[in-house]
Amino acid sequence: MIRIVAALLCLCSIGAAPVSVAQSRAAQGPARSTTQLERGNGPEPSTLDAHKCQEVACGNVLRDLYEGLVAEDAAGRLIPGMAERWTVSADGRLWTFHLRAGLRWSNGEPLDAPQIVASFRRAFAPQTAAPFAEQFDAVLNAAAVQAGEMPAMRLGIDAPDARTVRIRTTRAVGLPALLTLPIAFPVYLPAVERHGNQHTRPGRLVSNGAYRLAAWTPQANLTVEKNPRFHAAAEVRIARVRFHVTEDAAAELQRYAARDLHITETLPPQPLPALRERFGAQIRISPYIGAFWLGMNVVRPPLKDNPQLREALSLAVDRDRLTRYVTGFGETPAYGIVPPGLPGYAPAQLHWAGWDQARREARARALYRAAGYSETNPLTLELRYNTSTPHRRLTLAVAAMWRDTLGVRVRLRNEEWKVFVQNRRQRAITQVFRGGWIGDVADPRNFLAAFADDGALNWPGYDDARYRALFAKADAARSEPARNAWLRAAETRLLHGHALIPLYFYTSKHLVAPQVRGFEANPLDRHPSRWLALRE
Structure with missing residues (x-):
C-alpha cells in the first residue's frame, strides 16, 4: 500500500510546474477579449445533431444553439423557453405547452407547433437511434415508435394549432425538466432532408437558440455568434463564443493562465492549496x-x-x-x-x-x-x-x-x-x-x-x-x-x-476569469452563454 x-x-505532481510571480499576475489580469467569450469545452463534440448528442461536450454547445419548450436560467431553474407557459392535467398525464408569438429559426423562417411535433417524431424514429430516447419512455408510445413497432404518427405528441404542443404520458413524470435535454430541441428538418448527417456543418445548421453556428474547425474549436432572430436577442450580451477542444486538463490550465481562455471546462488533478494561492476566487468548485x-x-x-x-x-x-x-x-x-x-x-x-x-x-x-x-x-x-x-x-x-x-x-x-x-x-x-x-x-x-x-x-x-x-x-x-x-x-x-x-x-470545477459576469453554480453545471457577460 x-x-x-x-x-x-507522484501522479498528482505531474505537470504541476513551479509558478512564477509573473505567471500568477498574468492569470489575475483581465486582458482577455471583451467581445468574444473563449470557453474550454473538453473533448471534440461527437455531433451537433441535437437528437444524437449524449455527452457534455456537445450539450454545452447545443444549449447555445437551441432552445426547447422549456429552458433553464443561470442558476439552473426551469423557465419558459419556446413555450411562454404550460399546464398539466389533474392526473399528470396531459401537458399543454403554449408557444410564444413570432418564433423564428435562425434563417428567418417561422417556427410553429407542427414543426416541433415533426422534430419530436424524427427524434424517436428508429433510424435516428437517439441515445437519450429512453429518458422519455413515459411519453405515450415513445418506446414502441423507437423500436419500429408503431409509426411516428402514433407518438403521444401533437399540435392542435400552430401555437400549441400537447404531450401525453403514461404516468406522472417531471416532463418540463426532461424538455431541457438536447433530444427535445427542435431540429430544422429541411436541412436534414437536404444534407443528411452534414446538416450540422457551418452554413447548413439552422437553429433557434441564442446563437447560431459560425465556424467549426475539427479538433480545435467551434464558434457561435449571436442569433438576431432569437426571441430574447436583446438580452444576449456576448456577440461571439468560441468553444475550444481541451482534452488535456493541464494544457487547458496553461492556456487559461496565458489568458487564452475565459472559462475552463475542468481543473487538472493538482494540489488544491497551490491552485487557490495562484488563482484565488477564480476557482469555482x-x-x-x-x-x-x-x-x-x-x-x-x-x-x-x-x-x-x-x-x-x-x-x-x-x-x-x-x-x-x-x-x-x-x-x-x-x-x-x-x-x-x-x-x-x-x-x-x-x-x-x-x-x-x-x-x-x-x-x-x-x-x-x-x-x-x-x-x-x-x-x-x-x-x-x-x-x-x-x-x-x-x-x-x-x-x-x-x-x-x-x-x-x-x-x-x-x-x-x-x-x-x-x-x-x-x-x-x-x-x-x-x-x-x-x-x-x-x-x-x-x-x-x-x-x-x-x-x-x-x-x-x-x-x-x-x-x-x-x-x-x-x-x-x-x-x-x-x-x-x-x-x-x-x-x-x-x-x-x-x-x-x-x-x-x-x-x-472551473476557472472563471474575473471579467466574466453571470456564471452561477448549479447542480447540473450548465452555463449557457446567453446568461454571461464580459466586463470591459
Whole structure:
C-alpha cells in the first residue's frame, strides 16, 4: 500500500510546474477579449445533431444553439423557453405547452407547433437511434415508435394549432425538466432532408437558440455568434463564443493562465492549496449531480459470467486514496450509482461500504483466487479511457491498485473521444472502461434507466430480469416515496451484480476569469452563454 500512495502522490505532481510571480499576475489580469467569450469545452463534440448528442461536450454547445419548450436560467431553474407557459392535467398525464408569438429559426423562417411535433417524431424514429430516447419512455408510445413497432404518427405528441404542443404520458413524470435535454430541441428538418448527417456543418445548421453556428474547425474549436432572430436577442450580451477542444486538463490550465481562455471546462488533478494561492476566487468548485464509475463488459470473457472476479476488482480499489490523492477537489468516495442529495431519495450502497480497506482487500484476494486466478495464473485485463489527463492519472492509479493487491496485469488504452464512445457502445473489444453519468435531471431514475434495457447507454451489457422488474415497479408506483423505494431496490440489485465499479461522486470545477459576469453554480453545471457577460 505504501507503494500505491507514493505512486499516487507522484501522479498528482505531474505537470504541476513551479509558478512564477509573473505567471500568477498574468492569470489575475483581465486582458482577455471583451467581445468574444473563449470557453474550454473538453473533448471534440461527437455531433451537433441535437437528437444524437449524449455527452457534455456537445450539450454545452447545443444549449447555445437551441432552445426547447422549456429552458433553464443561470442558476439552473426551469423557465419558459419556446413555450411562454404550460399546464398539466389533474392526473399528470396531459401537458399543454403554449408557444410564444413570432418564433423564428435562425434563417428567418417561422417556427410553429407542427414543426416541433415533426422534430419530436424524427427524434424517436428508429433510424435516428437517439441515445437519450429512453429518458422519455413515459411519453405515450415513445418506446414502441423507437423500436419500429408503431409509426411516428402514433407518438403521444401533437399540435392542435400552430401555437400549441400537447404531450401525453403514461404516468406522472417531471416532463418540463426532461424538455431541457438536447433530444427535445427542435431540429430544422429541411436541412436534414437536404444534407443528411452534414446538416450540422457551418452554413447548413439552422437553429433557434441564442446563437447560431459560425465556424467549426475539427479538433480545435467551434464558434457561435449571436442569433438576431432569437426571441430574447436583446438580452444576449456576448456577440461571439468560441468553444475550444481541451482534452488535456493541464494544457487547458496553461492556456487559461496565458489568458487564452475565459472559462475552463475542468481543473487538472493538482494540489488544491497551490491552485487557490495562484488563482484565488477564480476557482469555482461546487456540488455536482454526477457519478464516476468504471464499467465492465459482462457480455464477453473474461468478465462474462464471473461476478466473483468483478467484485474482486471492485473491492481492490481504494476510493479514499483516489479522492484524496488523485482527484482532490472535494469528490466523495462512491459505493453506489446515484449521488447523494437528490430530493426524497436515500442512495443504495455496496454491502461492504463500511469495511476498512484492509478487510476489502483480503476479501478481494479470496474472490480472485476463487475465480481461478493466482500469482502463477494472473488475469490480464485492458482498461480503456478517453484521452484526458485526469482520466489517465485515475486509470494509472486503479491499475496500480489491481497490480499490487491482486497481481492483475493491466494494459491501458486511451482513445480519442469519438472512437472511445463508439467502442464503448459496441461492446465488441472493451473489457473495463471509463464510465459514469452526469445527471440530466435531478432524479435518481436518470442514473438507473440505462440498465433496464439493451439500449445505447447500457455500455456494460447488463441484463437482469429482476432489475427490470424492480424498475418497472418504480415506474408504476403511485406515490413518490413508493417510487423511490423501488428505485433504491433496483439500485441495490444493480450494485451487487458488479457490472460497475463506483469510484466517486463529482464536484464541478472551473476557472472563471474575473471579467466574466453571470456564471452561477448549479447542480447540473450548465452555463449557457446567453446568461454571461464580459466586463470591459
